[in-house]
Amino acid sequence: MTSKPMHSLRPHYSRLTLAIHAAIVGMVVAAASPSATAQVASSGSAVVRSYHIGAGPLGDTLVQFAAQSGVRLSFEPAMVAGQVSPGLQGNYSVKQGFARLLGASNYATQELDDGSYALQARRAPRDQSTLPAVTVTAQGEASATEGTGNYTATGPSATATRMGLSLRETPQSVTVITRQQMDDQALNNVSEVLEKTTGITVGRNDSERFTFYSRGYQIENFQFDGIANTMDAANQYTTSLADSAIYDRVEIVRGATGLLTGAGYPSAVVNLVRKKPTREFAASVEAGAGSWGRRRLVADLSTPVNEAGTVRGRIVAAGQNADSFTDYYHRDTRNLYAIVEADLTPHTLLSMGVDYMETRADGASFGHIPLFHSDGSPTHFPRSWNPAARWAYWNNSATNTFVTLKHDFGGGWKLDLAGSHLSQRRDAVFGTAYYGTVERATGAGISMLSGTNPSQAQTDAFSATLNGNYQLFGRTHDLSLGANYSRQNRDAQNYNTTFTAIDNYFAWNGNIARPAAEKYEDWNIRIVEKGLSLATRLRPTDNLSIILGARASWYDMLDKATAVDTGAVTLNNDLRVNRKITPYAGLVYDINKQWSAYASVTDIFNPQTYYKNAAGSALPPLTGRAHELGIKAELLDRKLNASLAVFHIRQNNAPQYVGVNADSGEEIYVPISGVTSRGVEAELSGSVTPAWNLFAGYTFRTSSAPSQPDAVLSAVNTNQPKHLFKMGTTYRLPDDWSRWTVGGNLTWQSDTYYQQSSDPYYRADQPSYAVVGLMAHYDFSRNLSATLNINNLFDKTYMPGLGSYGTGMYGDPRNFLLTMKYTF
Structure with a gap:
């Protein structure tokens, strides 16, 4: 070692030594005694987990894999100096993962008696041209984030364009x-x-x-x-x-x-994006307990159905019971998800599944706390105040059945077919004392709005997408063709509502007789949407891509009500939009392998069925065009994503409230053009080091609308902040503290306000506020862990998005949740 100059060793030895001591020695040497480690190894070395480790220096990838798999690995940093690894993407056991990472290197791992691993020189095979065999159990979904242990999204995303582009390749x-x-x-x-x-x-x-x-x-x-x-x-x-x-x-x-x-x-x-089944058995169960009697249980089981793993299934069940900081309010939730995947051929994947959810809420409100006294001053009711009657409840359920078929034709062409049936039900009996303003001296002025509001909805949806590439002018370009169809049918049974005056709102406790409700009509809405889309990504140069596309949309809505006593049918809306064209254009320029700049112009439209003019006709469809410029980066070997964007959105035909129709009692709106929203967004997300995850985002936004001489308020949502900052981070401690991971999060937003749309135009202000949370995670073993989350650490009082129904609802006070998780 001393025969070489010290500076020739420093670039590799010092950097790897620091990484190994911080991420390996600290995380796994102190994790268990040799006997305990050997016990875990004997039972867990064959366990298959999902890994997403990018290509890079061999020492760094070994460090990440050992940390994520929970095993000890010892090696001399100089052994792997200057060597690279292809990384690891998919589901592997410990031995398979090491083999894949080491690839064609001259080294292999040897499992020791205490369950740890050591890096050793590989024995030369008799046939020097033959490399050791590497067995891969499953590739898994390329975009899956489960099991990666970090905040990095490295896989492709189809949410914006259906082309499966990376975040840096997407011009939004x-x-x-x-x-x-x-x-x-x-x-x-x-x-x-x-x-x-x-x-x-x-x-x-x-x-x-x-x-x-x-x-x-x-x-x-x-x-x-x-x-x-x-x-x-x-x-x-x-x-x-x-x-x-x-x-x-x-x-x-x-x-x-x-x-x-x-x-x-x-x-x-x-x-x-739902979880997918794995080819190897994997299971976990977690139990949580927290503030206000919160109890939570989650079970997750994934397993192959046949020996070859070509058919596999997964079931996830979650349930939670909880009271609330709000008086006499209680909610139970139940969720069940099941999916089966089958490889019909090496190139064809069939998936079928269902997810079901239900909630049962007692003491549920419909609207919440009145914002104003009768003199216009703001109310200051305690956070525990519940304006709902004690007999009020709100029960929901939804069942979503789906099937997908994916086929790879080869040559870069792939077909995705998907269909779903969503069934939703609501059973709600409401009684909420919020209507009006509160007289300071007597507590008079508030009425309870009560009634019953059951509804049912059925939605059938189908989509087909064909993606591929083609040659033009000696270069390869991408093409995407899409078609979708959805039909939604909603039924509601409308009952008369009752206003009951509350003598003294300050004495309200929810104990009040339930008024009778009588059904007066059946309400039905049918909405059919169809669309055809075409998009191409042109690659005129290696560094430049241009995305051009358009969608043709058809929208059909029929809204009618049938009177119970007479059977008379009232047509509320009969709206059709034919062949509405929405264009899309984007440009991405790769500055280098890490940085890119982009620009995009995108459109959207929205029919306005419930905003009527003075003649009772629906306003024309609202249209919106968004311009965006930005830069994106994939840093630290694609472990950290960064972006900065400026945006400008212009809406036309935005509804502006101007008054009430004296004859029909309906609100009157006029369409206005030029409502704009512009701002800046920045985001950083991923893994700064193998031990440090970080997510941070900042938004500055300002909105404006043309002056309307007859309008009371702007069409802009004033309950939305100009400044919004969010951050979350975790760090696994080094050395003897490596069983611990600590973290925190912060959300800060600037001030907002709500103002009444009619005389006397009272205004409620929400000053800027910050909400802080803390997290601590402890690994008892490779299989058992505990996580403690403390939310709203400083017990900030605030109302997010105040103004709905002229009321406000408080954000959660300080609370905690302790979760224990065992992985099999």
Whole structure:
């Protein structure tokens, strides 16, 4: 060693030594005694796990694999200096993973008596041209984040274009919330996931409903494994409460997404990507307990059905019971997900599955706390205040059955067929004291709105996508053809509502007689959407790609009501939009292997069925165009994603409230053009080191609308902040503390306000606020771990997205959740 100059050793020896000491010695040497390690190795060395380790220096990839698999590995850094590894993508046992990482190197691992591994020189085979055999159990889904242990999304995403592009190749802002991030922060339902997503705010309408916003506009476009589903105010409550235990990741594309989704707002599309079965047996169970009597249980089982693993299945079950910081409010949730995959041929994959969810909520509100006293001053009711009657309840259920068929024709051409049937039911009896303003002296002025509101919805959806490549001018280009169809049928039984005056609202405790409700009509809405899309990615040079596309959409809505007593049918809406063309254009230039710059122009439209003019006719469809410029990077060997974007969105035919029709009592709106939203977004997500995960996003947005002399308020959502910052991070401690992972998260937003749309125009302000959370994770063994999450550490009082029904609902006070997980 001393025969060489010291500086010739430093570039490799020092860097690898630090990495090994920080990520290996600290994480696994202190993890267990030799006897305990040997016991784990004897039972766990054959366990197959999912790994996503990028290609890179051999020493670094060995460090990452040993840390993620939970084994000890010893080797001299100089042995692997200057060598590279192909990385690891897929499901492997410990021995298979080491073999794959070492590949054609001159080294192999030897399992020692204490269960640890050592790197040794490989014996030369008799035939020097033959390399040792490497057995791969399963490749797995290329984009899957489960089992990676980090916040990095390295696989392709089809949410924006269906072309399976990487995040850096997609000319729009894309965020991926990985399975690890959901586990670390205990993001156990869809609304909690979106609360931690860059650029998205979550408004609470009442105890059961949420409204999601991006770039100042509502989000109504959701997807399940890429199959579109509109989640508007009529049916969003079932999806937003769904348990996240069934999802591998959540992909969010911000801006207009008309190429694939058709009707909607220029806000975002959210793709909920379910977990997939594995070829080897894998199972886990977790139990949680937390504030307000919260109890949670999740079981996850994946197994091959036949010996070859060509048929495999997975079942995930999740249940939770919890009271609340809100008086006499209780909610139970149940979720079940099952899927079977079959390799019909080496090139054809059939998947069939179902997911089911139900919620049972007692003391549920419909609207929440009144915001104003009768003199216009803000109310300050305690966070525990429940405006709902004690007999009020809200029960939801949804069953989503789906089937997909994927076939690879070869030569780069692939066909994806998908179909689903979504059935949703609501059984709600509401009674909420919120209507009016509160007299300071007497507590008078508030009425309880009560009634019953059952509904049912059936949605059938089908999509087909053909992707491939073609040659033109001596270069290879990509092509995508798509078609989709959905038919939604909603039924509701409308009952009369009752207003009951509350003598003294300050004495309200929810004990009140339930008024009788009488059914007066059956309501039916049928919505049919069809679309054809065409997109191509041209590659005129190695560094430049140009995406051009368009979608033709058809939208048909029939809204009618049938009176119970007479049988008379009233046609509320009969709306048709034919061959609406929404173009798409994007450009991506690769500055180098890490950095790229992009620009995109995307459109979207949305029929406006419930916004009527003075004549009672629906306003013309709202149209939106989004412009975006940005840069993206894949740093640290693609372990860390970075992006910076500027955006400008312009809406035409936005509904502007101007008054009430004296004859019909309906609200009157006028269409206005030039409503704009512009801003900047920045995001950083991934693994800074094998031990350090980081997610951070910042959004600045400002919106404006042309001056309207007869309008009371702007068409812009003033309950959305101009500044929004979100961050989450975890770090596995080194050396003797390596069993511990600690982390935290922060959400900060600037001030917002809500103002009444009619005289006397009272205004409620929500000052800027920050919510902080902490996390601590401890590995008792390779199989058993515990995670403690503390949310709203400083017990901040705030109302997210205030103003729904002229009311506000508080965010959760300080609370905790302790989760124990055992992996088989």
